[in-house]
Amino acid sequence: MRQRTFGRHQAARGFTLLEMLAVIVLIGIIGAVVVTQVGKNVDKGKYGAGKAQLTTLSQKVENYALDNGSPPQQLQDLVVKPANAHNWQGPYAKESELKDPWGHDFGYKVPGDHGAFDLIFYGQDGKPGGDGYNADVGNWQ
DSSP: OOOSSSSOOOOOOOOOOHHHHHHHHHHHHHHHHHHHHHHHHHHHHHHHHHHHHHHHHHHHHHHHHHHHHSSSGGGGGGOOOTOOOTTOOOSOOOGGGBBBOOOOBOOSSSSSSSSSSSEEOOOTTTOOOSSSGOOOOOOOO
């Protein structure tokens, strides 16, 4: 006859509801911290890309000016030939290059206050003025 021994082999025990909730809360907290940090890095990357795009677009405006004698009256003239551009060698830019990484238009003024033209990246908010990632950057800086 076989004897039963109690206590030697206990059945596998599962997680309690309280333990499960504690794990879920911890995962939520860690997730919130990670998302916050990633969000900051995305904004930093877009701001840097916008400044680089400003420099590239400024060079394209200068190329247009070299070919046609003066900067374009509007940035759209880099994409589509205007009637008064007799030596137009474009397109100088793609339509998508006329928008910053957040989808806002670049500021453009001819003649500029700082040179033949002013090209302005308005930052994350797309409006003049601001600090941090909302700060404006011009082609003269």
